[in-house]
Amino acid sequence: MNAILNFFKPDFLKQKRGVHPPEHKAESTQLPIAKLAMPQKLVLPLRQHIGNMPKILVSVGEHVLKGQLLATPECTVSAAIHAPTSGTILSIADEIIPHPSGLPDKCITLIPDGKDQWANLTMIDWRNAPKEALIASLCTSGIVGLGGATFPTHIKLRSSGKSNIQTLVINAAECEPYITCDDMLMREHAEEIVQGIEIAQYLLGAEKSVIGIEDNKSIAQQAMQAALTGKPISIVTVPTLYPSGDARQLIHLVSGIEIPHDKRATEMGVQVFNVATVRALYRHFTFGEPAINRVVTVTGNVAQPQNFEVLFGTPLTALTQATGGAKPDTTHYIMGGPMMGFDLPTPEVPITKATNCIIAASPHLFAPPPPAMPCIRCARCAEACPIQLQPQELYWFAKSDAFEKARDYKLFDCIECGVCTYVCPSNIPLVQYFRYAKSEVIAADKAKEAADLARERNEFRLARIEREKQERAQKHAERALGTKAEAAKAASAKTDAANEAPTTEAPINSATDEAAKAAKQAAIAAAIERAKAAKAAADATGLAPKNTAPANPAVQQEIAEIDARRKNVGLANTNEAPMMADAEKQAKIAAAIARAKAAKAEAEAAKQAQNLELKE
Ligand code: SF4
Ligand code: SF4
Structure with a gap:
């Protein structure tokens, strides 16, 4: 049943996962790549790549040399812009750029001086230079992906260096109809492309490189095969089926690796470069050339379709004139291929790094689509x-x-x-x-x-x-x-002071406290001395001292404590002397008592004798 259905299906429906529209490639591959004459002016949009606009380094009226840096990359994803020839900066202003929006953007306009004089260029022996130096050099080279994506190449190489890239895939499929710039580049510059592949493989640290070429480019394939003699780089011929040039499709076709939709190719150990990009790498390291030109296919409704090596900033009209001019029924121009390209707002736009093909469109080439049906x-x-x-x-x-x-x-x-x-x-x-x-x-x-x-x-x-x-x-x-x-502390200190003070008066400060203490001790010492003197006098007379104790009870208590301490100290040191003093004292007291008793008894006896004499 399926076989019967397939038999009745039109050819394009037998295609699985892709289509094979009319190629229209032969028209522009009849003549070799031509060099375009120097145009009257070059308009260089600052936004020619994915990422941020570079920072302008020149000013209006300044004379610049070919290859001189006009704008330097700013932020991580950005690319430099160089002067495509020597001349004078006419303006830095908004101009119409080749973009689907048709909106103007900032451009540097350069008037060539006709001398085409190069600035000093620095060549680098890439085999004997550190990779960091090579990538830093690429950062100011202005090289971007020339397959149409225009992603800055130095970013791609730097980020790939962090991944473990095993396979470098060179995209030479060029699957869109009409476009032949990569085909012609391989035919005419195969050796430069192969050397560029070696540089890219070295910078990526990839184990192998594979070139994917569609089977409708036999001449280009032969040229590449010849340039690859003795090199460990292989070519894989892929069927002519749009969109085999899509990076994921091509990776699958040439290596069998399928990239899941939620992963990047680099996560699977694969990086992809276009043939034109690797050639630009070769020319940069070998001759010091920055990105100032590219090969562009000019085809469609023009007198003689052809590929041209074009300086960036060249007006589109200069290209169509070089092909003998657009035919009268030309309606508009398409940038890119008929499948993924877009209509240009005006023929006055400049050629940029992203321009791989210009197609002059006419109703007989691109009939207006019929109305859409349900x-x-x-x-x-x-x-x-x-x-x-x-x-x-x-x-x-x-x-x-x-x-x-x-x-x-x-x-x-x-x-x-x-x-x-x-x-x-x-x-x-x-x-x-x-x-x-x-x-x-x-x-x-x-x-x-x-x-x-x-x-x-x-x-x-x-x-x-x-x-x-x-x-x-x-x-x-x-x-x-x-x-x-603090208040509690102050109150506590006040209470402590009040407790320690001999009187109710609060101490004013520590000096006052000291003075009060000294006075107190002096009073105590004086009281002790007085007590001692009184005691000595009493001892000497045998009478107890009369009122010799100090009147102040605190002083009396202090004296008593001191006496107790002294007594304790004395007992601790000698027991004999106090005991002897007490015995003598008690003996004296006993003698005095005895004398008093005797005197009392004599007085009683005398009194009784007197009473008896009165009674008799
Ligand atoms: S345009 Fe999108 S949806 Fe349509 S075929 Fe291509 S990838 Fe699929
Ligand atoms: S008619 Fe509907 S289902 Fe058929 S191809 Fe068009 S969009 Fe797809």
């Missing part, structure tokens, strides 16, 4: 999609603004190759829907990111205010606690 759910788009997506589902989601569903269906894996649009029998411009959905999702993500950032900032602000409030409260509490503690 989707009939035939699934031809899904069968042809090289990424194995479900374009018809993505279309429904995009049409109904269900962008999150489209994202779930891997919208961002779509490489916008246009294969689904090409095979759709309902002529639905599917890629345009996908581009629209992507831009909406990106805008929504940016809006959400901005809202999240604003919310985070607000939360951070509120947290800061709360933290400062707590810090202030804590400081106040600490201060209050400190005051309380």
Whole structure:
């Protein structure tokens, strides 16, 4: 049953994962690459690559030399711009650039002086120089991916150096119809390309290099094969099937490695360079040349399609004139191929690093598409999609603004190759829907990111205010606690002083305390001396001392304590002397008592005798 169905399918539907549209390559490969005459002026857009705009180093009116740095890379992803020839800077202003938006952007306009005088160039022996020095040199070379992606090459090499790259794949597929610049470059500069591959392999530290060439480029393949004699670099011929030049497709075709949709090729140990890019590497290290020109295919509705080596900044009109001019029915110009290219806003735009092909379009070459019809759910788009997506589902989601569903269906894996649009029998411009959905999702993500950032900032602000409030409260509490503690300490000190003081008067300070103590001790000593004197007198007379104790009770108590201490000390040292003193004293007292008793008895006896005499 399937065999019968396949038999009745048109040719393009038998293609699995890709299409084979009419090539239109032979027209522009009849003549060799030509060098274009020096144009009247060169307009150099500062944004010729992916990433940030470089920083301008020159000013209006300044004379510059060929190869001189005009703008230096700024930030991580950026590329330098050099003067393509010697001349004078006419202006630094907004000009129309080759971009789908048609909007102007900042450009440096250079008026050539006709001398084409080179600045000093530095060549580097790449085999004997450290890799860091080579990559630093590439950083100011202005070389970007010349296959159309325009990603700065030094970034690609630097980031690849951190990965473990085993395989370098050279993209020579050139699968889009009409474009032949890589084909012609391989035919005419195969040796330079091979030496460029060796440089790239060395910088990446890759174990092997593989060149992928479509089987419709036999002359280029032979030239490359001849240049590769004795070199450990292989060529893999891939079928002519659009989009075999897509990096993931080509990697799979030449190495069998399938890159998962959520991984980069470098994570799988593979890096991809275009043939024109590796040739630029060779010319940079061997001759010191920065990126100032490239090969461009000029084809379509022109008198004689051809490839040209073109200085960046050359007006598109200069190229079409070089081909004998565009035919009268030319409607517009396409930059890139008919599948992934875009219509230029005006023929007055300059050639940039991204320009690999200019196609003069006419109704007989590119008939206006018939009106779109409803989707009939035939699934031809899904069968042809090289990424194995479900374009018809993505279309429904995009049409109904269900962008999150489209994202779930891997919208961002779509490489916008246009294969689904090409095979759709309902002529639905599917890629345009996908581009629209992507831009909406990106805008929504940016809006959400901005809202999240604003919310985070607000939360951070509120947290800061709360933290400062707590810090202030804590400081106040600490201060209050400190005051309380000091007050308590002062009160405690006051109480201690009051307890220690002999009188109720509070000590004024320590000096006063000392003086009070000294006075007290002096008073005690004087009292002791007086007591001693009284005692001595009593001892001498045999009478007890009369009122010799000090009147102050505190002093009396102190005296008693001192006496007790003295007694204890005396007992500890000698027991005899006090005991003897006490015995003598008691003997004297006893004698005095005895004398008093005797005197009393004599007085009683005399009194009784007197009473008896009176009674008789
Ligand atoms: S979008 Fe086109 S190709 Fe895809 S299913 Fe619908 S009609 Fe068929
Ligand atoms: S444009 Fe996208 S969805 Fe369509 S075939 Fe190409 S990759 Fe698949």
